[in-house]
């Protein structure tokens with residue numbers, strides 16, 4: 387099947403939230419630590435009447451209704467979550483309540499759990515299914531749902547909660563360049579949930595930040611390598627209109643993009659100009675480990691990357707800054723933010739693609755309640 391990807395996306399987050407400014411005061415943190423230091427505005431949370439099941443039931447019902455999708459037309463349902471509800475029963479089976487009513491129990495897929503990565507695993511599973519011989523012609527549906535709650539202490543302001551649903555099928559306005567995926571997986575105890583009776587993770591904050599940045603570096607290198615192999619030219623930050631990150635808190639997104647900028651400099655790619663070469667030159671010989679510890683490098687690369695960040699990343703930060711970390715849903719909430727912020731310019735892109743792809747499906751761009759149809763970026 388051609389151009390398999392996201393046909394529709396919908397997001398739900400709880401109406402209850404705490405202002406980070408008020409949380410700073412409440413926690414006795416220094417003024418600006420959560421708002422400027424972490425870069426967050428608000429944090430959503432589930433009250434006693436909501437949880438990951440209710441959020442996902444809401445978002446799936448809402449997507450099907452808004453886009454007029456017959457529940458019988460869903461052939462695969464994949465859930466990404468790291469919020470443990472039951473040690474055996476999947477969240478997917480709770481969502482079956484929506485489909486059983488219509489006589490549809492013939493739906494493949496279960497839950498994927500691997501910290502914040504489960505949502506992406508679920509998405510890849512659905513995309514691969516539609517691209518495969520097993521596809522029966524119906525839609526795939528991906529649900530990312532999490533409630534991120536931390537014990538009292540420095541991690542607490544980095545919580546959040548939301549559920550995202552994505553409809554997957556062919557001739558999609560957002561399609562995947564599946565060959566160019568780059569991954570990084572390793573065995574580390576930076577963030578885990580060994581105590582099943584508690585909703586709190588055990589987290590080594592500093593280690594988790596370094597792990598995140600190492601994974602960003604590694605994925606970027608793998609991606610650049612594959613881009614070179616399949617497209618026959620070197621990739622640089624100039625080659626993509628936007629960069630969307632998993633967003634535990636905004637400061638880490640800023641640091642991650644700066645890290646990509648530093649990678650471009652090390653690979654001597656086109657985005658590294660003379661000023662960058664002069665300012666980053668002193669850091670070129672640092673070992674990998676030293677480079678993660680260097681505050682001077684962090685600050686210098688963030689400053690140099692700022693103009694590109696404002697253009698290529700800032701439009702993706704709206705929902706994560708307002709809602710907080712949504713674990714599996716964070717990356718896709720950042721993506722939804724991009725569509726919300728750029729839909730007027732993306733409409734033309736969509737129209738162009740729409741004509742070129744002579745797609746049979748019709749998509750209406752709407753920004754009502756952060757509910758979107760999406761674009762595909764023109765390449766080449």
Ligand code: ACO
Nearest residue numbers: 416417418419422423424540541544591592594595598634
């Ligand atoms: N005004 C402005 N900035 C301030 C202020 C202030 N008053 N006080 C502190 N800051 C800055 C710090 O300088 C720092 O920014 P920098 O790194 O750019 O220098 C930032 O605020 C955070 O301050 P720290 O002292 O580093 O924060 P702390 O160590 O107390 O906690 C942490 C931060 C580790 C992220 C913690 O919230 C945590 O453990 N969160 C959960 C783990 C997490 O989200 N990891 C991310 C990847 S894994 C995942 O997705 C779950």
